[in-house]
Amino acid sequence: MTLSPQWLDELRSRTTLSTLIGRTVKVQKAGREYKACCPFHNEKTPSFTINDEKGFYHCFGCGAHGDAIRWMTDQRGLGFMDAVKDLAAEAQMEVPAPDPRAAQRQEQRATLHDVMAAAQDWFVTQFNGIAGAQAREYLKNRGITEKTIREFGFGFAPNSRGQLKEALSSQGVDRLVEAGLLIKVDDRDPYDRFRGRLMIPIRDPRGRVIAFGGRILGDGEPKYLNSPDTPLFDKGRTLYNLDKASPASRQTGRILVVEGYMDAIALAQAGFEDVVAPLGTALTEHQIERIWKMVEAPILCFDGDNAGQKAAMRAAVRSLPLLKPSHSLNFISLPAGQDPDDLIRAEGPQAFGALIDKPQMLGDRIWDHEYAAEPLNSPESKAGLKKRLSDHVRDIADQDIAQHYRQDFQERYQQTFFPKHDSTTQRPQYQRQNARFKSDYRSLNAMPDTKSVLVSGYDLRIAKGILGGLIRHPSQISKHFEELTLLKLADSQLQDLLSELVRQAMRKETLDMQGLLTILEQTDCYNVAKGLLRADALNFTFNRKMPDPAPSETIERAYADLGEAIKVITARPGLEAALAEATRRVQDNLDEDSFAEQQRLRQAKQEFHERLVELTQIDDVV
The missing domain is CATH 3.40.1360.10 (Dna Topoisomerase Vi A Subunit; Chain: A, domain 2)
Incomplete structure (x- = not known):
């Protein structure tokens, strides 16, 4: 019969493991789990735990571990199908009807297990005989002990095209081919796959041999050769x-x-x-x-x-x-x-x-x-x-x-x-360079342009405007995750609010302003958030209260301006760092290229300032 993984999972979910085990073992509640003295070894202090939520038991003393089916087979001594039938009866589940094709496949796999076991025995015999001397010497040189050789079942395949085929002829050539032990090409006679190799059995979780790995002894390629995929081995x-x-x-x-x-x-x-x-x-x-x-x-x-x-x-x-x-x-x-x-x-x-x-x-x-x-x-x-x-x-x-x-x-x-440097720890030569740059920076911000004079005090105000805009338009937080996580605000309250906005957007795919404010009520950020919504001096388009319903062009303008403001304020540190480096190069080596690069960056910085000013202008768009 075919027992699908889904059916078995349903069976386990309908079985309360602590109740099942409690029929034969005294169990005690311990928080969200149960504990007991392990039934698989003698102990006086309980180290056996049962977790109903996850559906497994585990002993920290002897390592016993399993689910409801494993309990029935290991502790009650039932066969797998008998265990499944007993549990299914209690869970009021019908065991799937027998599938002739599945039964045939199971019989085929069982037969192949016998073939692989016979092959393993033969390889071990060859390893321990005269022919296996080279394989034994190889392992000795690698420091592999006799105990390890026995535990891992090392064997040897003689350098012959037909010795294994002849030795296991009783298993049938077709089965040897199906098990991956023989190679069959077109109408030619099958021949041994592994030849002149140290043989390493590959086992399934139950310890049954399902394939082999062979290492060449001496010259030849490939160095390692595995069994092909078979009904037993993937x-x-x-x-x-x-x-x-x-x-x-x-x-x-x-x-x-x-x-x-x-x-x-x-x-x-x-x-x-x-x-x-x-x-x-x-x-x-x-x-x-x-x-x-x-x-x-x-x-x-x-x-x-x-x-x-x-x-x-x-x-x-x-x-x-x-x-x-x-x-x-x-x-x-x-x-x-x-x-x-x-x-x-x-x-x-x-x-x-x-x-x-x-x-x-x-x-x-x-x-x-x-x-x-x-x-x-x-x-x-x-x-x-x-x-x-x-x-x-x-x-x-x-x-x-x-x-x-x-x-x-x-x-x-x-x-x-773009690391942040602590000027108090800088070496004297860098302090002198920074002093020169600061002088140059002041000259730049003092350029004869009225808009550039206004910009010098905008950073904190821009940050407040962006936070207010994100509260009014929470759907935009996820669209600017990358830039927002780069923002580091000197004001700790504003930084806490920004972190909370990002965190809530990560947890919920859809948020509106009222829903976000309800969440913020449970945090220390609520009063700061409400204050930003009442900040009438924040004249960005995305800080203004929207009519209900708002025209689509109004919403799109607010979203676009919010994105632009985020882009500008997050790009500023990189631009200023690049300008500082360009200024340093000009001071160290004034040439046409370095001067042109410095001027280009100055112009870019000026354009950033001007764009910020434009974003705050009251206009008739909204």
Whole structure:
């Protein structure tokens, strides 16, 4: 019969786990969970917890973990289908009728499991025999112990086109082909896929062999060869060593992800048993989702060479559309040219442990990669960095998470290229330069133009006008997220209000003025907001009370002017910084190009001031 994941999820949701377990174990309420003495090992102090909301139990003593079905199979001793039928009867759910085709597929998979088990036994026999001497010597040179060899089931495939085919002939050639053990090309006789290779079994979460990885011994390509996809094995969905790492992670609360199976084996031997590896490909979306079911922030430990770092970045980028609250990726950077096995053999397990104790977060990895992607020695290259970061943010589906990344990257960018300097800590030569610039700045603002004289006191007033406009037109906040998160206001009350406006716009897609004011009533920002709405001196078009209903051209004019004001005030620091740099260059080396650039920036700054003045003029448009 076919039991879909949706049907099984419904069955679990209809089963109250604490009630089910409470029939045979004494349970006690503990906050939002229940606790009990673990039925799977002897203990006097309860370490067994039951979470009805999430539908699982977990013992912090022995690591036992599962859902309602697992409880019935592990504690009650029932078979899977018997457990499902008993739970379905209590939940008043009908078990789906048998599907002949599904039964046939299940029988086929069971048969293939037998074939793979027989192949594993044969490979191990060859490894321990005369033919396996080279394979045993290879593992000895890599420091792999006898205990590890047994636990991970190393085997050997002789360099022959037909030995395995002959040895497992009783399984049938067609089944050997279907299991990926033989290669069949057109009408030619099938032949052994793995030849002259150290064999590493790949197991499913239940510990059954479903595929093999083979490492060449001696010369030849490819260096590593995996089984093809079969009814048992999907390379993009399978993680090597998951059967051992899953119970280990319950003890550590951690999962390590490395590039390949030899890295995973070396780490497990060194005591890091909570380790998995993809199988010759970059970490896939399915594998990321699978790992997140065990831990919220797995640690990726890829090699220190260029290929390893590129693989880490591919995993980072691939995770962005999948990100969800509290779920992310962490990274460690290994020394250049080393893999985990190299590091452990050179410096011991403690060196690797020190790295994973201080992992790098996803945002840091993306920033570092893009920052180092090209020399940032021109305005164009700096703009390129900003665009690449923005592209990554757009790939994040969860908008709350996307906004946090957007703000984080913007703050890094601002701090990197437009830092705020503390003049009290500057060295004397920079103080002298700034003194010269300040003199030049005063001369610029004293130019014989009446409008430019008015501008010098506008910054705080502009900020108040923008905040008042955003309160009147909350729909515009989300349209200017990027610019608004760059604004840093000297007035702490205004800055708190701005942060609250952005925060509320992130939480709610649609807001009107009254709804926003109702929310602000619960904060310390309410009186400031009401004061801005009553500020009659703020003559921007977007601060004026709209008629009801307002003509579309009036609304469009207000929105356009609000956007323009935000653009002008956020662009001013960059423009002034560029003008300061141009002025410094003129003072250091006065030539035609530097003087022309300084004058161009002065003109641009003047035009910005004039536009702000225009925005405040009372006119007949509204």
